[in-house]
Amino acid sequence: MICHQITCHLARSGLFDVRYVVINAFETAMPGAAGPEVEDLKALGVHFHEPVKADLTPAAGAGAFNKLKAVAAGHSDRLIVGTGQQDKLLRSLGGEMPDAVLAIWAETAGYMASSLPIPKFNYAGNPDHKVLEARMELEDWLGGRSLLGRARDVMRLKVTRAGHLAAMRRYDLMWNVAANDAADYAAAGVNARYLQNMWPGAVHADWQAGRDASEQTAPLKIVGNVGNISATGNSFGLMTLATQIVPRLKEKLGEGAFEVHLFGGGKPHPSVAPLLNDPHIRVRGFVDDIDAEILSAPVFLVANNSQRFKVGHTRFLHAWSLGACVVGFSDSAEAMPEIRHRENALLGDTPEAVADLVVEAGRDKALRRAVAAGGIEMLTTAFNPARVVGELIRDLDARLTSRKTGVAA
Structure with missing residues (x-):
């Protein structure tokens, strides 16, 4: 494209x-x-x-x-x-x-x-x-x-x-x-x-209505990966997700109160796969309508960029095009300086802070919509x-x- x-x-x-x-x-x-x-x-x-x-x-x-x-x-x-x-x-x-x-x-x-x-x-x-x-x-x-x-x-x-x-x-x-x-x-x-x-695609025309009708908050649906699940950056992100973010979410939200959905082809690295064996993590693979899946998730989590490997991610742009509330690490802005905390994303310095922002976003629809609007503004201008x-x-x-x-x- x-x-x-x-x-x-x-x-x-x-x-x-x-x-x-x-x-x-x-x-x-x-x-x-x-x-x-x-x-x-x-x-x-x-x-x-x-x-x-x-x-x-x-x-x-x-x-x-x-x-x-x-x-x-x-x-x-x-x-x-x-x-x-x-x-x-x-x-x-x-x-x-x-x-x-x-x-x-x-x-x-x-x-x-x-x-x-x-x-x-x-x-x-x-x-x-x-x-x-x-x-x-x-x-x-x-x-x-x-x-x-x-x-x-x-x-x-x-x-x-x-x-x-x-x-x-x-x-x-x-x-x-x-x-x-x-x-x-x-x-x-x-x-x-x-x-x-x-981002060559258009912003979803009725993203707010689509989200109002389909967002799953009980249990809280979180998009945790979009793309090849075996890719290097995703492997780092999945380790951070499984070992640090999910445990914190369990503390804050309780067992069974959330689901992290992982989309994309490939198989997890053999040493990463066992970490994903958790009832809160759903490895979905390819799905018929990825946009519908993102629209129904109140939170779009980017767990990458917490380690030394910090890169730009097209998934930020994809998420913004669908009015998603993106939550990620502050270091994402090193690669994409347009990503700004509480303007078009929620950014934390640590896995614990990122998990807390997921919880905050899941409970605050107005915050999600404001962050999403900021993302769409950035998508349609800078990108x-x-x-x-x-x-x-x-x-x-x-x-x-x-x-x-x-x-x-």
């Missing part, structure tokens, strides 16, 4: 001749559900080229010797799939070098395009090395790594970080959807800045696709113009 929004606005701006190429190391076919969006873009003049499948063998070559040789020479990026394979992209474009390239939330595409001798731009999310480091930390928490495994992973992390940053430094500009990650990139020499994520992509286009146009005129943007 985000690729569609950005591409659509680029085409409508009249400033660019837009070419669209799917680049991946695995599946490159467009999902069937994307058909109408593809036709919309074609009607706007967007040209679709043959998808590009990256070779899994890195540019450094196969085998430990070649990889060590690349690292020793300061070319860690050549160990990452996609780097050095820009000729594949050019073949898809008929051998024609584009004037500029924009990678949109696509790691392999970002690496493949990074060596092109043209202006390069990247709209991105979580840094690869940050996710890898968080996975390693999770394994340490759960006792899943040996000493040898830790030593090997430390080297892997160093190489991944060095390679990723080397590739990203070749970009003229990166927009990152998390303010803390943008700052980290900038500190590492990447020309990066924060630009908000976006509005037209505003976000408009800013991206202005940056693109200014930098490309400055290249032609020699005047700094």
Whole structure:
């Protein structure tokens, strides 16, 4: 959806001749559900080229010797799939070098395009090395790594970080959807800045009436997860939920007075799964109508971001679009500074404080509606696709113009 929004606005701006190429190391076919969006873009003049499948063998070559040789020479990026394979992209474009390239939330595409001798731009999310480091930390928490495994992973992390940053430094500009990650990139020499994520969907037209009719308060229904339940950030969040927030809710509300519903695919990490074996926690998996489930829950809890792994979450935007009262950790604002306590969310510094805010929200309908209204206001302004992509286009146009005129943007 985000690729569609950005591409659509680029085409409508009249400033660019837009070419669209799917680049991946695995599946490159467009999902069937994307058909109408593809036709919309074609009607706007967007040209679709043959998808590009990256070779899994890195540019450094196969085998430990070649990889060590690349690292020793300061070319860690050549160990990452996609780097050095820009000729594949050019073949898809008929051998024609584009004037500029924009990678949109696509790691392999970002690496493949990074060596092109043209202006390069990247709209991105979580840094690869940050996710890898968080996975390693999770394994340490759960006792899943040996000493040898830790030593090997430390080297892997160093190489991944060095390679990723080397590739990203070749970009003229990166927009990152998390303010803390943008700052980290900038500190590492990447020309990066924060630009908000976006929510392409409309706000639920009658969210207040829908909530008045369906909210379940006895027992109090709490949405506790939306997304892949095995993802790293969600695993951290589920541990915090099960071991610290739920016990506090039992103290405050009593046994049987609440339900935490977990939605999304995947299976919990084997060491996390036993923690979820509690009658107050319901692992629902995929459901037919996730919006209806969120509408019927007085509280939308985001238990992530309590640990060191702090990232932006699209689920805040999804929740706001449905008039949800979002409760989470104060550190969520490090990634998304627009999240503000008692304006568009209820934020606590500790698991106990977060649990207390869940209780407060569950008992106070007026508070829930006020927080929800603040969320909708933020969603339709700061995270509005037209505003976000408009800013991206202005940056693109200014930098490309400055290249032609020699005047700094």
